[in-house]
Structure formats: structure tokens, C-alpha cells
Amino acid sequence: MARAVKTRRKALNTALAWAVGVLIFFPILWVVVLSFKTEGDAIKTPLEVLTAPWTVESYGVVQERSDYVKHFFNSVVISVGSTLLGLLVAVPAAWSMAFVPSKRTKDILMWMLSTKMLPAVGVLYPIYLLFIQLGLLDTRLGLVVVLMLINLPIIVWMLYTYFREIPGEILEAARMDGAGLREEILYVLTPMAVPGMASTVLLNVILAWNEAFWTLNLTAAKAGPLTAFIASYSSPEGLFYAKLSAASTMAIAPILILGWFSQKQLVRGLTFGAVK
């Protein structure tokens, strides 16, 4: 009897989880569906949309009208570039905070996080002016730097958490075993930190890929990533549903696929240290 109740409960939970999952995923699914319809069919009622014939017409138009490959390439450069640049700054920072903490370490970490609480638009004006002065407007380099700065607190926090999880005694053991600083970092620390660093890289590539505020405001034609590519199809009257959907699908597909294949690593990375 108890077992039967348990099984039913489990089924109920599974159904509920699926329902929530589908609910969250539905908008993305609908966008994908719309992208395979004609412009005329895309604005009909949902039932009519589903029964309308399928077509790749919108993809053809989108590809014809704007250069997908260019935007895709910009997205790759900006997301990967900002993440790598971020690591360059964050690894030594997190390293010292984790292994040689000072009295102010916690304060510094909190301060860095607090910058994420500020509405981005609050600094748009000064940054825009700076970009004009430095000639960074609509350049990939400019976006790499800005997105790096935007995501830096998260990178430092994540790395700090991973480094903190590495027991100090293991490093001391390496020292006792005759390892110098170089060997300690090369043979002991780095191999142990790799999973954490991989998740950090992954998450930040995704965050940078999806970032829309700065990429839209600081670019025009040259350096625009896929976010700008999507935005160019949005119009207040909503007349290009199918093309907008096709553009969106093309923009999110790469990162969705990346996320799909790396979800195990991501979940493991994000919950790292939560359970012992």
C-alpha cells in the first residue's frame, strides 16, 4: 500500500515537473514553430498556426537580408574574448582571496557583487561618452572590455568558491612532498581547479552571448553580435513575426546546443561545494 502511494506520488511529481518545464520552455518552442511558418500564418490563432504548412522561407529571407555569419562571428569573439580576458583578471584575484585572505576579502567580494545590483542604464551615459572619446563605439574590442567588466564579479565569485573548496592541507602536503610553487600550481592546484574553471568559462560564455543591453547600445553595423541581429527584425507593429522568430532561432541555437551538451558540467559546477 505504502509503495503504491509512493509510486503515485512520484508520477504526480514527474508530471508536475514536466508541466513546469514545458511552461518555461514554451515561448522558445513557439518561436521555433513560428519560424517555420509564413509571415501571414504566423499571426493567426495558435491552432491555425499549428495546422498551417511548414516552410523555411523566413530563414532564407533572413539570411539574404542580413549577414548571419558576421553576427555569429561577432558573438563568438565577444563572448569568448570577454570570458578569457575575465579569467586573466579573475584567476589571480580569486587565487589570492582564496589562499591568502585578508581582513577585507569578504568586503571586497561583497562590493564587487554590489556593482551587479546597480541598474546598467545608470552608467550608460558615461560609458557611451568614454567609448566615443576612445573610439571604441561599435568595435568588438569595446564590447569585449565592457562585457568582461560586467561579468567579472561573477567570474571572481565562482572561481573564489572553487578555489576555496580545494583543501589547504593538500597544498601543504605538496609543499612537504618537495613541490615548489610552480610544481604545486602545475601538478596539484590546476588539475583540481579545472572542473570549476570549465563551468565558469561555460557560464560566462552563455551570459556574454545573451547579453543584450550593452551589445545593443554600443554597436551599430560593424560589431553587432546576434542580439543586434535579432533586434533588427523587431518592429513595434509586430509585422515580422516569422522573420523575427527565424532570426531568434538562429541566434539562440548555438548557445542552446552548447548548453545542452554541457549541462552536466554546468549543473555540477554551479552546485559545486553545495553538498559535501
Added chain:
Amino acid sequence: MGRIVLDKVTKTFGNVEVIPPLDLTIEDGEFCVFVGPSGCGKSTLLRLIAGLEDVTSGRVLIDDTDATEIPPAKRGLAMVFQSYALYPHMTVRKNIAFPLRMAGLDQAEIDRRVEEAAKVLNLTDYLDRRPGQLSGGQRQRVAIGRAIVREPKAFLFDEPLSNLDAALRVGMRLEISELHNRLGTTMIYVTHDQVEAMTMADKIVVLRAGNIEQVGSPLELYERPRNLFVAGFIGSPTMNFITGPEAEKRGAATLGIRPEHIRVGEGLPWSGIVGVAEHLGSDTFLHVHDTGLAETITVRVPGDVEFKHGDRVVFGPDEAKIHLFDANGLRKP
């Protein structure tokens, strides 16, 4: 060789003096145990010897060479940590080989020494596993293996058995003692467990608040504790302390008598009511109340003597085994 001398060593963290000036000599081949309650500075002292902490002042001499400024990697000492501190991403073989690799030995020699250590420690079947796939006892043996392959001048053990269950602890205790007998290398062993100290040590250093309370062989400490702290710390169950008329009668402030040095029988001077009788089989420990001497007096009687809660018991001390302490807690000659 492995003679270690601490010469007026001190250690302060910020404003807190953890180790006040301290002198200690550990002879080559000695099994020396640092024992004391938690926070007494015993682990810090070990880490000062290892070089994992810098001394604030004073010198650490290893084989008559001043090692104070030498980094831990170059001191020629091996350490076994409480948490084992194995490299989780390496196999047992690579863990044990790591110090040899760092020393730049050739592969054939590394293989030979690893195999040898594995044989000694019963790890041969586990060489290709990772630490995560081993039990606590096996992990501790890997940690010991990693220490012995280097043939260090001295071994440093930092509470190595604390994470093991009771049965395993007794087994590992014997293994470490046997290892010491076989290798004859200096060993410094930190523990808060006085039973480990008594059973393993050639020399026990009792520490409290960074100060050495007494240094001596297990039996010296047991028979002639220098003060109340050592008297209470060494021996299990702990020594009974009696103040008041019984002590004053003998010209002392405190009278100490161990549970095993109290006899039970009619006509003896003390009496009380049994609160709890702990039957261990071989012995029975009576916790006696209402004696008029101290809140509780612990008495050891043979295991086959029947006592239960509420029984009246008459007992008295073995006069020759009484320890007397003055008002400052120091032993009276």
C-alpha cells in the same frame, strides 16, 4: 639522522602569543608525542617544525643545521595529515610516487620504491585506484606510504587517526608503532588522545596554552606528574582530586589518587554511594557520590565484583600511590 632541536621558538598570530619561548630536543630515532587539549598549540608546534608556519623568533635545528629559513620542501621531513591530504586526481601509485617525482628520481627507481612501500602497507592491490575509491584506513595508509618512500629524516604526524573509527584506530596505532620499530626514524606525533600518547611514545610532551607542562616517558608522566594539569590529563579514567581535610592532613592543598590505586574493603577510611557502575568486563569503574571528599570519586574494581546503583561502598587509597600537590598545583616532593 633526524635530531630536531627547538631553540627558544615562539609564534604569535597577530597579538596572540600561541607559543611562548619554548625549548625542546627530540633525539634521533625517538618517537615523540605532543599531547594536550585542543588549542594548546601542539599542531602549531608541529607546523613550525615542518616549516608550514614561520617561527616568530627562535631557531629550528634539524641535524644541527639551522632550518629556520629553509622552506618545507627542502627540510627533508615528511608529514601525514589528519585529513590524509591525498591528491584526489591521482591514483594511489601516483600519490605515493609524487614526492619521488619532485625529487627527480628516475622512473625505474620510483617504481621500485612505490612497489616496496605498497607491499609493506598492503596497498599492492589498490595502486591503480583513486583515493575516492578507498576506505579511511586505506587512505591513511596511502598517506603514510607517500611519507615513507622519501626516506625522510623524520616523520610528522598531525592527528593521523582522528578520522578513523575506534577499531581501525587501534589497528593503525599498532601499524605505526611497528613501522617506527622497523624504520627507526624519528617520529613526531600530535594527538589529543592521551591513550595514543601513552601507548606509542618514547617521549611525551604535554602542552597547555603553548607551554610545555612536562616532558618524559609515559611511565614517568604517569607515576610522577609534575602538576595538577599533567596528573589530570594522563591516565584513564582521570585521577581523583581531593581537597580539604584529607589533603591538609598530609600537608598538601590537593591530594591525587588514581582510580586503579583505590582499594575496596571493610575497615578502610572512606565510603560513599555508587552512582553509576560501568562494567567493562575486565574492570568495573564505580562513580561514587556522597563521599565527603569530592563530588565524585572514581574507583576501579575487578570486573567480577558486583556493584550496582545505590550500593554503599567502603574504600581507601593505596598510601604509597598518593600524589600531593601544593596550592599552586605543583607536585610536592
